[in-house]
Amino acid sequence: MVKPDRLTDLECAVVVQDLTVAYKEKPVLWDIDLKIPKGVLLAIVGPNGAGKTTLLRSIMGMIKPAAGNVAIFGQSIAAKKRSIGYMPQRGTVDWDFPTDALDVVMMGRYGHIGWFKRPSVNDKKLSLEALDRVGMADFASRPLNQLSGGQQQRVFLARALVQDADLYFMDEPFVGVDAVTEQAIIELLKELRNQSKTVVVVHHDLQTLADYFDWVSLLNVRQIAYGSVADVLTPENLKITYGGRSSFLMHNPVIT
Amino acid sequence: MSIEQLSIIGLASLVSISCSLCGVYLVLRRLALISDAISHSILLGIVCSFFIVHDLNSPLLILGATLTGVLMVYLTEILVASKRLKKDASIGLVFPLFFSISVLLINLFAADIHLDQDSVLLGEIAFTPFRLLTIWGYNLGPASLWVMGGILVLNVVFISVFYKELKLTTFDHGLAAMLGFFPAYLHYAFMAMVSITAVGAFESVGVILVVALMIVPPATAYLLTNRLFPMMILSIVFGLASSLLGYSMAFYLNVSIAGSMAVMTGILFLLVFLFSPSQGLIMKFLTFQQQRILFSTNMLLIQLLEHEGTKTEKTENTVSNLIVHMKWTFKFANSIVSYALEKGFIQRHDDRLLLTSFGREKAKRVIVMDA
Known part of the structure; x- marks a missing residue:
C-alpha cells in the first residue's frame, strides 16, 4: 500500500493542509495534514473529544477553520458539494419529526433536485431502492418515531446512499446497532469502496478496525498517526492517542 | 349576523390561519417562545415608525415592526454565539428590553393616541369594522381584513415555495447546510415571516395572545398526526375552530374576543390531549x-x-x-x-x-x- 506522504494530489479525494479549528481560542484540531486517496475505506479513530466530528465537519465546510486548507477532488468544497454524501450522528436530529422513513431518505436527493422543485418519480424510485439496499423496504411509510435506533441508522445510511456521491462521510454509523445491522452496514460500505468511492468513517471499535478498514487516522486534537491499518495500529501509537488506557482498549470489544 | 360581526369573524379567521401555519414550523423548530418574544418586540418597531410617519395606518409601520422582530432574533443569536448565555436566557434578556423601551416611549410621547396599554396587550379586534380602507374615494371595507389577508397569502406562498427547504432545514440543519440550502438565511426569512404575521395579529389580539394562536393549534395537531402536511391542515382547522368558537363565547358571555379565542385554543388542546384515539390520555x-x-x-x-x-x-x-x-x-x-x-x-x-x-x-x- 502507498505511504500517505507519497500520494500525489491527483490521486486524492481529499487533501487537508495545516487545518486548525478552535472554539473560543481553545484548539480542537491542531495542524492536521491529511491526504485521503480515492477508493479507500478510511477510519478516523480517537477518544471522546478528540475532534473527529469536527474534522469531518470542517472538511465538509460546515465549520470555518481558524487556519488551513481543504481541497475536495482538487477543488474547493463549494464546487464539489454534489460529490459529497454525509451521514451525521443519529442524535443530531429530532426523530419525533412528523414524517416517514421514505421522506427522510428522499432528503438525500434534495441536493440534486435543487431549490423550489419537488422530488420527482425517479427520486422516489431511487429512495425506495436505497431503503431496499439497507433492508428497510418494508418500513418506507413508517413514521420516524416508530423506528428503533438501528432502523433509524439504516434510514440515515440509505439517505447517504441516494446522495449518489463519490466521497462519503459517516459519523459513527455503528453506534447503537446490533451485530446483524453492523455487518449489513459494513458490507454496503465495502461495496461503495469497490465501486471506487471514498468512504471516511468515524469509528470507535479498535477490535474491528483491521477487518473493516484499509486506512486509519488516529486523532487526538493532533493527528497521531496516519496510514494503512497494519502500519498505524501499533501499541505505541494507541498509547499516545488514548493515553495510558490503550492496553485496556485493545482487549475490550466495547469502547464508547 | 351583521356585517360588523362578519368582518370581525373574518379577521379572526385570517389571523388564526396565518398564525397556525407559521406555528407548525415554530413548534417543530423548538422556537415556540420566539413567537412570544417577536410579538413583544415588534411594538418597538411600530412606535418608532409611528414617530417617523405620524400615521398609524401607514404600511411603514409593518415594515418597521418586522425589522425589529428580526433584529431581536439576531441579537439573541449574537448573545448565544458569545457562549456567555444560553438561548432561553438570551431571549428573556432581549425582548423585555425592546418591549419596555416601547412602553416608555408610548408613555412619554404618544399618550394621546390610541396606542394605549390595553390595546397593546389585548388588541382591539372589536374595532375592526370601523377602520375602513378607502382608495380614490371607493370604500373597500375594513382595512385590517386587507392587511391580514395579504399576510395570509404571503404565508401560504412562502411555505409552498420553500416547503421542501423548510422541511429539510427544520429536520436536519447540518445536511441542509452541506447541500447548500443556506439554513441560516432561510431561518431569518422565516423569522421575518413570523414577525410580519405577528404584526398583523398584534392589531387584533395584542402582544400576549399571539403566542397562544401560534403555538397551541400546531401543538394540538401534533398530538393527532405524524405527517407534516396533515399537521399543517389540522393546525389550520384547530386555529379556525378556536377563533369561531372563541368569538361565539365572547359574544354570549360579553367578554374579550381575543381572550376567548386564546382560551378556546387551550380547551381544544385539552380535549384532544384527553380523547385522541391514538395518543390520548x-x-x-x-x-x-x-x-x-x-x-x-x-x-x-x-x-x-x-x-x-x-x-x-x-x-x-x-x-x-x-x-x-x-x-x-x-x-x-x-x-x-x-x-x-x-x-x-x-x-x-x-x-x-x-x-x-x-x-x-x-x-x-x-x-x-x-x-
Whole structure:
C-alpha cells in the first residue's frame, strides 16, 4: 500500500493542509495534514473529544477553520458539494419529526433536485431502492418515531446512499446497532469502496478496525498517526492517542 | 349576523390561519417562545415608525415592526454565539428590553393616541369594522381584513415555495447546510415571516395572545398526526375552530374576543390531549388497564401450571398465595381470578385454584411465546 506522504494530489479525494479549528481560542484540531486517496475505506479513530466530528465537519465546510486548507477532488468544497454524501450522528436530529422513513431518505436527493422543485418519480424510485439496499423496504411509510435506533441508522445510511456521491462521510454509523445491522452496514460500505468511492468513517471499535478498514487516522486534537491499518495500529501509537488506557482498549470489544 | 360581526369573524379567521401555519414550523423548530418574544418586540418597531410617519395606518409601520422582530432574533443569536448565555436566557434578556423601551416611549410621547396599554396587550379586534380602507374615494371595507389577508397569502406562498427547504432545514440543519440550502438565511426569512404575521395579529389580539394562536393549534395537531402536511391542515382547522368558537363565547358571555379565542385554543388542546384515539390520555389509560389484566392473567396461569402436580401445589395454587407471592392486593387478585374464571381458564374451590384443560393449553402457549 502507498505511504500517505507519497500520494500525489491527483490521486486524492481529499487533501487537508495545516487545518486548525478552535472554539473560543481553545484548539480542537491542531495542524492536521491529511491526504485521503480515492477508493479507500478510511477510519478516523480517537477518544471522546478528540475532534473527529469536527474534522469531518470542517472538511465538509460546515465549520470555518481558524487556519488551513481543504481541497475536495482538487477543488474547493463549494464546487464539489454534489460529490459529497454525509451521514451525521443519529442524535443530531429530532426523530419525533412528523414524517416517514421514505421522506427522510428522499432528503438525500434534495441536493440534486435543487431549490423550489419537488422530488420527482425517479427520486422516489431511487429512495425506495436505497431503503431496499439497507433492508428497510418494508418500513418506507413508517413514521420516524416508530423506528428503533438501528432502523433509524439504516434510514440515515440509505439517505447517504441516494446522495449518489463519490466521497462519503459517516459519523459513527455503528453506534447503537446490533451485530446483524453492523455487518449489513459494513458490507454496503465495502461495496461503495469497490465501486471506487471514498468512504471516511468515524469509528470507535479498535477490535474491528483491521477487518473493516484499509486506512486509519488516529486523532487526538493532533493527528497521531496516519496510514494503512497494519502500519498505524501499533501499541505505541494507541498509547499516545488514548493515553495510558490503550492496553485496556485493545482487549475490550466495547469502547464508547 | 351583521356585517360588523362578519368582518370581525373574518379577521379572526385570517389571523388564526396565518398564525397556525407559521406555528407548525415554530413548534417543530423548538422556537415556540420566539413567537412570544417577536410579538413583544415588534411594538418597538411600530412606535418608532409611528414617530417617523405620524400615521398609524401607514404600511411603514409593518415594515418597521418586522425589522425589529428580526433584529431581536439576531441579537439573541449574537448573545448565544458569545457562549456567555444560553438561548432561553438570551431571549428573556432581549425582548423585555425592546418591549419596555416601547412602553416608555408610548408613555412619554404618544399618550394621546390610541396606542394605549390595553390595546397593546389585548388588541382591539372589536374595532375592526370601523377602520375602513378607502382608495380614490371607493370604500373597500375594513382595512385590517386587507392587511391580514395579504399576510395570509404571503404565508401560504412562502411555505409552498420553500416547503421542501423548510422541511429539510427544520429536520436536519447540518445536511441542509452541506447541500447548500443556506439554513441560516432561510431561518431569518422565516423569522421575518413570523414577525410580519405577528404584526398583523398584534392589531387584533395584542402582544400576549399571539403566542397562544401560534403555538397551541400546531401543538394540538401534533398530538393527532405524524405527517407534516396533515399537521399543517389540522393546525389550520384547530386555529379556525378556536377563533369561531372563541368569538361565539365572547359574544354570549360579553367578554374579550381575543381572550376567548386564546382560551378556546387551550380547551381544544385539552380535549384532544384527553380523547385522541391514538395518543390520548384516556385511551392510553384504558389500553394500559387492559394490558395489565391480560398480563396478570397470563402470570396466574403460568404460576398454576408450574406448580401443578407438585408437592407444594396445595399452598402455591391458592388465592392467598397470589397476594403473598405476586404482591397483588386482595382486590386485584380477586378481579384477576374472576376474569380467569369467566374466560374458563380455571376452576375455584374456596381458596384453591385449578387449571381447566383449556387454561392449561393457554398457559403452555404463553410460555412458548415467551421463550
